[in-house]
Amino acid sequence: MGGDGDRDGIEREYRRRRPLSIAWWQIGIDVLVYGTVIVQATTNPYPPGRWFSIVLLVLVPVRLVLGLLYWKRGRTIVGAQGITTREALRTSTRTWHDLYDIRAELNARGVENAEWTTYVYDGDGRRTRLPYFDDWHRPDFHAELADLRAVSAQHRGMAWELRPEVEERIRVRARHRKVWGAGFLAAVVVGFATFVVLA
Structure with missing residues (x-):
């Protein structure tokens, strides 16, 4: 399980071994949503709604590039x-x-x-x-x-x-992650609902 020439078996590297598993229907939905955003950003005559499209036009490619970099590096x-x-x-x-x-x-x-x-x-x-x-x-x-x-x-x-004091810190951090995750999801839902109402 260790690397070649590794005396005690500690040297090892874990990298991608299988292809990225994305269904074609997921890619189709992403292309459709991104295409809709591009059309909205370029043809929408109302400037107040344009900022949302511009933000999405920036965020989606950044997310895609970061995903590809992670996949490679x-x-x-x-x-x-x-x-x-x-x-x-x-x-x-x-x-x-x-x-x-x-x-x-x-x-x-x-x-x-x-x-x-x-x-x-x-x-x-x-x-x-x-x-x-x-x-x-x-x-x-x-x-x-x-x-x-x-x-x-x-x-x-x-x-x-295991040390009890560290286990307690781990549990506290896990609770904080859940609270932040729920808060982020609520903010996204409220932001989307606001966008739909104001659009």
């Missing part, structure tokens, strides 16, 4: 020093001593059909998703995770053990 690199995550624009490294736990969690976001995805947690309860370390790209996902935890414990100098 994204990976998780594991080494003797720690774990490095490469995303669309950002790369971050966490040393083994900075990490509290590595966990598989059910995937609530539905990224690329993965049922399970992996997160690392630090001592403050912050989590970072490990790109492409999931059961969609790794058929032996749970065995690979167990092996990584066993091998990395040697580099940490201690076993992976």
Whole structure:
């Protein structure tokens, strides 16, 4: 499971192994919505509604470019020093001593059909998703995770053990994510309803 020439099996890289799973009907709907926005932005004689179309014209291509960059650049690199995550624009490294736990969690976001995805947690309860370390790209996902935890414990100098104070921080941060997610969804619904009423 480790890399070639790796004495203790810690060196490994998790990258995209399967093609992006987007149904043709999803692409068709995206093209239809984006085309409608372009037509509205270019033909709408009423300036008050135009700002919304212009914002969408900027946001949709940015989202598409970020998705393509993540698809191309994204990976998780594991080494003797720690774990490095490469995303669309950002790369971050966490040393083994900075990490509290590595966990598989059910995937609530539905990224690329993965049922399970992996997160690392630090001592403050912050989590970072490990790109492409999931059961969609790794058929032996749970065995690979167990092996990584066993091998990395040697580099940490201690076993992976739970600490109640960190577990509480993790629960608090999870509640905050849910509240922010619900608030964002409510803001989107209110914004859309306002746009429909004012249009």
